[in-house]
Amino acid sequence: MSTTLRESLARGIQSAAVPDLDLAALIEVGEHRLRRRRLVGVLGSVAAVVVVLALALSAALNSPVRRGQQPVDHPRPTPDRAVAQPVRKVVYNDTSLFRHTAGAVHYGDRLVATSDAFIHLDVTDDGFVYTTRGGRVWFSNGGTTIQIGTACGFAPNRQISTMSSRLVMTANAGSQVAWFDCRARPGARPDLVVFDTGSSREVARREVPCRYFCTLVGLTVDQVYFDGGYYRGHPRAEHRLDVSTGRLVTTTPRLRATDIRSHPRGVVVGDSWQSGTATDGIGVEFRAEGSRLSPVRVAYGPDLAGGSVFDTGTKGLVQLRLPEGYRSRSDLRFTLFEWLDDDTVALVGGGLGNGLQDILTCRLSDGSCVVAVPGDDMHDRRTVPNMDLPG
């Protein structure tokens, strides 16, 4: 008798006894899997939240790099505008640089005697810094004066002289002062040293790649700009030391300008905020036009007659005015030499042979100026900080 394949399959399959399933155990297995699935879901959600938070935190910490809108070399702007800044005192000297005798520095309402004839004068938030012949760098808080280092100058003897320039420098804000030190490797490349006058300690020291000898170009917050040791007729930012990280990188004047624009205590001089020349403000020269002070020149820059000044802290237009009743002259000029705070600058009037050495303090926000220190025709030159050596 023949059979179909289906019948043969059915006989084979149905020959297996059907087992009795433990329904309760089956349901328990199902419930266990449901509970495990829920637990996995909860843990997964928690893990996802942790990952999202971690990514958000990482993005926040690295945001300047992630945005990619600024050059790699660009130092991270510091929101120092929101932090209360100490008010610097007006610093000046009425002793001729060429007398080669000990002098005295006016520090606010104090007069501080210097140990030797100084050839350089700068200011920090904590006091003033000066350099004497032989390269000795001194700091005074108005009461105590200490030597904080020894700077060196150009080859062949690397001695700082009265003709040396831009070898010791401070920033417009903060406590840092920078200089070059040749003592570690005589005859070799110098070290760039950064000293903090607030904590009275050296905060950075790096050997710098200078062919003959570098000169300082400028300091901003935690950044020291200097050139490569080639004479170009004017300071040109080619290297930058990041004091906070110790990194030494190459840079450009444009990047330095971007850095200046990101901090208070700088100005943009030109037709507009966008197209103007960014500068730390030191050396910007104003000419009296009636009661107004109009910018005419930026240190090492072109003539800017007819241009405007914008504050990097507010991006606002700055329109300085001479004090009420000030005896103005058509050839009267003032040069910005010190930032007292984010909104106040000090300007010194005249020049050699001019006879007018008045120091004005001016508020950028409203343009008002007052005579802080009247000039004295008995002195042939009033020395103020932050200017190129000598003085």
Added chain:
Amino acid sequence: MAIRSQGDIADFSDLVAARSPALFRTAYAVVGDHQLAQDLLQEALAKAYVAWPRLRDTAKAEAYVRRTIVTTGISWWRRPSFHERPAAVLPEAGGSDATEQVTTRDAVWPLVCNLPPRQRTALVLRYYEDLSEAETADLMGCSVGTVKSQVSAALGKLREGVSDRSEVLFPDEAVTR
């Protein structure tokens, strides 16, 4: 405390009571081993319990379990451990005459159990469950062409295994549904 509601548990219990014999036979047909078939059915039912709210009615639940049996059975076959089972005693060599075994009408099933799992599954679903090629393909998660080739290969092996005295009538391979 159970996560599923009492109503869901009652419906699931009804499915197990009513359809587990048929589902077990499908599992047995797929894996060809009684113990494995029992494990396979329990696994498929446990998956159905977890997915129960999506299954809604009994017909869908049974189809879901059947599909789970087929796909899970095939996946088990792919595991290396499925082919290597520990044995306390090695099997004796030799045995009865295979030709003698396939002379009877009941001797087809051992040949079916020796088929590769996909061929066996396709054969069982087509000629035991009486599904169409399209339904078989859907259940196995493959194309109709694959079903055809698997069934053809399975029938060829069965024909080779049976003797001329076989009483089994094989289907005409040219006739398809």
